[in-house]
Amino acid sequence: MSIEALQTTLAAEHAAVWIHGVLGGQVSRSSQEALAAAITGAYTVHRGRRDQVIRWIRDLDQDPVAAEVAYELTHDVATPAGIQATAQSVEQGCARAYADLVGRSSDHLRTWAISALVDAAKREMAFGGTARVLPGIPD
Numbered sequence: 170m171s172i173e174a175l176q177t178t179l180a181a182e183h184a185a186v187w188i189h190g191v192l193g194g195q196v197s198r199s200s201q202e203a204l205a206a207a208i209t210g211a212y213t214v215h216r217g218r219r220d221q222v223i224r225w226i227r228d229l230d231q232d233p234v235a236a237e238v239a240y241e242l243t244h245d246v247a248t249p250a251g252i253q254a255t256a257q258s259v260e261q262g263c264a265r266a267y268a269d270l271v272g273r274s275s276d277h278l279r280t281w282a283i284s285a286l287v288d289a290a291k292r293e294m295a296f297g298g299t300a301r302v303l304p305g306i307p308d
Contacts, residue, residue, distance in 0.1 A: 171273035174266075175226050176234045178282075181266035182219035183236035185259050189215060192256055195246045204249055208256060211292055215263070218285060225278070253296045260293035261305075268305025 189212035198205040226233045243258040244251040267286035271279055290304035 171270075172226070172229060172231055174270045174273040175222060175229075176231075178266040178270050179219065179222045179226065180234050181263045182215055182222055183234075184240045185215035185263050186212065186219055187236065187240050188242065188255065188259050191242065192246060192252050196249070196252050201249050201252075204252060207292075207295060208252070211256060211260070214288070214292075221281075257293050257296040257298045260289045260296060261298070264289040264293065264305035265307075266305075268303075271305075 189208055192208045193205070193212055196205045196208055223233045242255055244254040246252050246255055264286055267282050267289060270282040271286060274282055286305055290301065293304070294300060
C-alpha cells in the first residue's frame with residue numbers, strides 16, 4: 170500500500186469536500202433542484218470517502234495530510250453552468266487520484282479505488298463531462 174497515493178487521494182477529497190460545500194451554497198435549490206441535489210450528493214459521498222481515507226492513513230500510524238485553508242474555484246460559480254463546470258473539474262481531479270491509487274494498491278483498497286474511480290467518472294459525466302476511455306488518466 171502506498172502512503173503517498175493515499176495522501177494524494179486524501180488531498181483530492183479535502184478539495185472536493187470544500188469545493189462542493191461552496192457550490193452547495195451557490196446553487197438555487199428552488200430553480201436548479203436537480204443540480205442542487207447532485208451537488209449535495211457529491212458533497213456527502215466525498216465527505217465519507219475523506220473520512221475513510223483518514224482512517225486508513227491513521228491505521229498505518231501516519232499523519233493525514235491537512236486540508237488547505239481554501240481551494241481555487243476553476244470557474245465563475247455565479248451561474249449554474251459555472252457551478253456544473255467546477256463540479257466537473259472536481260470529479261476529474263478525484264478521478265486522477267483514484268486512478269493513481271488503483272495503480273499503487275491491492276486487495277480491498279484497490280477494489281475501493283476502482284469503485285470510487287467509476288463513481289467519479291459517472292458524476293463527471295452527470296455534471297456535463299464526456300465519457301473517457303480511461304477515466305482519471307490524462308489523454
